[in-house]
Amino acid sequence: MSWGVNRVGTWMPGWVTGVVGGLVRGARRMLPDSRHPARVVVAGFAVTILIGTVLLMLPVASANGQLTSWVTALFTATSAVCVTGLIVVDTPAYWSTFGELVVLGLIQVGGLGIMTLASLLGMVVTRRMRLRTQRSAQTETKSLVLGEVRRVVVGVIVLSLIMEIVTAAILSLRLVNAYGYSWAHGTYLGVFHAVSAFNNAGFALYPDSLVRYATDGWICLPIAVAFVLGGLGFPVLFELTRHLRRVQRRWSLHARITLAGYGLIALVGVVAITGLEWNNPATLGAMDTDGRLLTGLFHGLTPRTAGFNTLDVGEMQPATLLVTDVLMFIGGGSAGTAGGIKVTTFALLAFVILAEARGEPQVHIAGRRLPTEVVRQALTVVLVAVGMVFTATLVLLVLTRFGLDAVLFESVSAFGTVGLSTGITGELPAVGHLVLVALMFTGRIGPITMASALALRERGRRYDLPEERPIVG
Template sequence: MSLRTGPDPRAGAGRRRTGTTGNPVLRARTVPARIRSALREFSEHSPSRFAILVFGGLIVLFTVLFSLPISSAEGRVTNFVDSLFTAVSVICVTGLSTVDMATHWSPFGHALIYIGVNIGALGVLTLASILGLVISRRLGLRAKLIAASDTNPLRMHHGPVAEGQAVRLGEIGGLLVTVAVSALVIEVGLALLLFPRMLADGIPPLTAAWESLYYSAMAFTNTGFSPNAEGLAPFANDYFFLSVLMIGVFLGSIGFPVIYTFTRSIKARRRRDRAGKPARWSVHVKLTLVTSLLLFVVGAVLYLVLEFDNPGSFGSLNAGDTVFQSFFLSMMTRSGGFSTFDISQLNGSSLLVTDMLMFIGGGSASTAGGIKVTTLAVLFLAAFAEARGVQDMEAFGRRIPSDVLRLAVSVVLWGATTVAVSTVVVLQITKAPLDYVLFDVISAFATSGLSTGLTASASEPAQVVIAITMFMGRVGTVTLAAALAASERRQLFKRPEERPIVG
């Protein structure tokens, strides 16, 4: 064994590494990496909080942009409450407003609205997942779980998920691509249908091109803003135009997992597998489609019966027009936000029906709001199972586990509590009639966008409460569901059982 008396080369290497680390220039270069690492760690450990942070940051950004003079048609600074309310309504794809959206904003302001609704339509956790992908530069397991929990909060379980999923975990990357591509394709397709119709009505080509894109985005995102001051009044009798809007609202409200399933089914039909069997639709897809169509028809029938003799709505229309307008209103109430007449003219019974339809909303992971149609379907399946004396909930030959029911009950209670508290506060501030306050509060929570006119005429404190309700409705239900699913833990003991009296 030989002994070295000279300097140890490893020590020099260590000194070189230490010197490099101590270099302030090189250390400054690592600041973005440190920020990226911190954001990645936060998004992985607290996906629900990260989602709220993302949406909150977008609202702050758009509030600042809407307050700029360049965003106003008059070149003036828009006051804080109007800018904040518009930013929340745009990012949460609600459609309520405190200003005339068509005349108050400049072309730059309308461009912000167009961009904002398309960003907000992606979904809370989906948007957080995409941002996490940008930050971490890869789609890891936790990022997939964040995105998957937007399609189904049960994905946030620490253990295996005990049900068939609309989208498998390994397909989340394909789902994110489908979200972006389907939004683009559907909106462009709707615009191509609307553009020649607008040209036929004498609208200049450039204006027709912009308004067709605007209307297509507002239909697919279920927002309901109109680019012209007259709203839908010029197209109230144009059933082709209104039908295109209905198609856009329906495609946006069924949810991206359902659209993804449609694309897989089309591909499977083009290239059948070796056994020649087509792709099977999940229970989620079937429940979404069946419940949505059932609510669409039931809503139309109710409006037809309740409004056929109301001069403020359908009273002056013939039978065919009344039927079509009933279906149009039924489609718009569950989140579309468009209307061909003044909603405040509806009968009280129709306002109550609209409240219920808005509260239900559209499909999970869609551009629509509300408690979601599958939540309602699960509750009814549980009630039917109890009435038959059957222990398990079943649908389409599949058993639905009890944890899905607990999650559905939690979402409904969260929504009902939010609506109740907001209604009481707004009632106390405005002293307005209960049916009008309840209507606008539910519209805000369910991101429907229909209004009796209360929101625009209310005081600023009431408008702030409604803005908070919009945020809670868009962010609260899905993040609450994800948090509840993620917080489930195993308990190694059971307490003595005792049954309280129910009913």
């Protein structure tokens, strides 16, 4: 095997040097020509996944010191960057400490957003942001005003670090004092699971995820709070902090829709899953009342793209799996670490149906009128999502022997970047893994962003055609 040396003098296999060099050269060719911000976001995520794949393929990344197949490395890197949590190999058993740190780094980068980190780096180095950099960051953070991007980027970093540090401290203290871990190991576990929780990744350093801590409120509740806050979305969290400081008194329409929708759907999820599994001896039925309530609460919240599980998902009732499918498909808040079609999209369509049922020509919410383009965007997101999940489910049904319940659950979990599984992920063929990779990538970037990135250019009509109304329904 030939060996090469990089600019800092670190020796590495020649093929790795060549691959990394090719990725860098490819990124340089791609990014300058990608004037559309959505294309830059897609390119940034893609390049990060490729770099993560190369790092995970290195012998030092695996516990046995062997090369990892490119499919396994690609799947794991995509799952980490897209903060999903689906795995084809057992994370603590297969990966070395270096491999786990690579996964942790990819989770953090993916959660904050490639363009957010790039914008922050540009701010630190040049102390100002070029217009193109601001537009790219705007696409990732969903900021509406270019002048606010600088504040949004800094806020995202600071808020994320605060939440992760607080969660890590609570988890570390609990693991050290209650379970006998050393301070070094307990802190490592606390930091890993805190970052994974706030970024809604769902990666855990235990073979059973968090099943061993199902009835421990000091472990489950801080993790649940972290992934709920991360799943609300950064714009909502910013408004919450401004309200706490009494800087802002009036809630924006987006914050009101997100908080009300998230709370209502979370309540339905908790009640439905707890009720359906209450007497199931393979899940909640084996616990006492307090354990059932805590575990039911956790599993009612985790399908909102968190991915951690304290029960064996494969033992759940078919009705519970279907409820979980719906929760995973909806996801969490916009511009956060959650996936799915988003709570706001689901709520907007509900108001569209309500307006249509009333015969109203416009959609009104809380004293505000929705623009027509917002309604079209919501419909596009949902239809694209349904089409992708349906296609992936059909392909997996053809490729495997698994039933519809398990395959549909896997597809929705991948698209919603959730990470829950009935246990079939590792048994899928390589083609099935690639199908899930495509779903995770699209689910993280978003159907609208993906479609915009693939479009050659924006087109506008210079004329209108005669109107004719077809029969609907």
